[in-house]
Amino acid sequence: MSKFTQSPEDRLIARYFRPLATAPGAFGLIDDAAALTPPPGCDLVLTTDGVIAGVHFLADDPPDMVSRKVLRMNLSDLAAKGAKPLGFLLSVALPAAFGEAWLGAFAAGLAEDAARYGIALYGGDTDRTPGPISASIFAFGAVPRGKMVHRSTAQPGDCIVVTGTIGDAAIGLALRRDGTLGRRLGLSDVAAAELEGRYLLPQPRNALADAILQYASAAIDVSDGLAGDLDKLCRASSVAADIDVARVPFSDAARAAIAAEPGLRETALTGGDDYEIVLTVAPQNLAAFRAAAEAAGVATAETGRVQEGEGARFLQEGKALSFARASYSHF
């Protein structure tokens, strides 16, 4: 009886994205909007982050890596706030040259990570664009009411802790941009692949969210470079931080690269895309926090102390480093 058929856009959404809409309130993505019944006694933690081809990823990166990267960038923000991820909405714009196969692989990567992190797709928006591929995610999680971990609450005397390793992604991006750099640095193929992999696919520290919620006095997601992001935490908290560069956690691969080319130390400390967390912990909570982190399988390193003052200072053999560019800025 009807003169209409399902639009191509609706068909693509039904085929590739509906399987990710596993929450009852997502209504199989057939409605204008989703409904979320907030977990009792909780605040919702809201964040958004996006990627643009040529800016945040390389245009020929595998589509499943692109979708997982943008989701994980958002998950990393939730982890730093001590929040348990609940779900996300997706906005994606595709050039005409990128067809259904690209979108299918993009959705498959997203489905894999949605399952891995136990979250559902609640809605989205799919467009054609005359520009490069772009994707934005709006993610939300839950914390006990009033308990979101802030940037602005570090106290003088707190220990400064960094998760995982710093600088791998920034060095990995340099390797991807310069095909002969790895050989010039004398890196093994395995080491180069490890660094490049950290750029391609972040490893957000959501396993640590409960420990952060319980023990951190302040925390920030390291996405624009450790130096700049720690400085933001300091300024928001009206404190200073002295970081002992010798105690900043570097991977063996990053150490090898920096040993061959010392200028890469600055790349590592100020480059973006780490998706680690830098947090502050009162000294009396440090042992308990580190035990919880170890139980969660996340490496942590104590790298310095919060002081009275303003801003972050990186000390090497007692001397403050001066960086050409403290952190990534789009403007």
Added chain:
Amino acid sequence: MSKFTQSPEDRLIARYFRPLATAPGAFGLIDDAAALTPPPGCDLVLTTDGVIAGVHFLADDPPDMVSRKVLRMNLSDLAAKGAKPLGFLLSVALPAAFGEAWLGAFAAGLAEDAARYGIALYGGDTDRTPGPISASIFAFGAVPRGKMVHRSTAQPGDCIVVTGTIGDAAIGLALRRDGTLGRRLGLSDVAAAELEGRYLLPQPRNALADAILQYASAAIDVSDGLAGDLDKLCRASSVAADIDVARVPFSDAARAAIAAEPGLRETALTGGDDYEIVLTVAPQNLAAFRAAAEAAGVATAETGRVQEGEGARFLQEGKALSFARASYSHF
């Protein structure tokens, strides 16, 4: 003491967007994420919609119209679900050629509408792009728990009601794309400006949200064209709809355009960007709904009935119209 200064990106956010972050849980946009304490007894309604220059607006549209349009597109979704808007997050990507003045005007428009609709900015993401300007908004509102109005709950026998007027924006876009069309149609400058204005700046029906919540059996935001959107509602509800085209509400300006060029009737019925609402109401609730709509200052028109069957049918003098393209699809 610090070696760092505020990044240009942080400065722009502080200057232009922080004034919109009026909710306590937005933390002045200085944190990784926002916190929202959900209103007691409510579900959150979540939606996202975005715009790309050259696709959803014209590249030389005034920036304050662009920001207000994308916000209102999202507000329209919330209105159709019976939700009270609470806040939003924004993701915006700007080409290098668009400088601070553009962003300032964009933010000023957003601030005006945020105040008008009583909502706050909770966070965002600002990027440079090698592509066209784009902006996505993630908006959230509240409904009493379990009460979100769906597409999928229309019942045979329900009345079909359309708010405002249909087709103005689609005809307005045709006028903007063809500078001589208005004269060829014999439209006055005032009529042409009225139609173009409806494309430039939607008038979402949030004033009607309470009445929709109370009386609608189902509802959908008319953003991709009345014909296609009503058809979506029908398919989601497993019902049919017979619409009397003579009762579809057209503005005087749209009527004049259609009288001069009858092909524009299809443009009006299937074109996008109306940001009206088509809803179904049980006959016994129709009078109360229409009284509530009148009290809210929103015009409504009863245009047909829900039937057993599948899909929407548009009848003119008893004959079903056949459309070349039922609704807007990006793919």
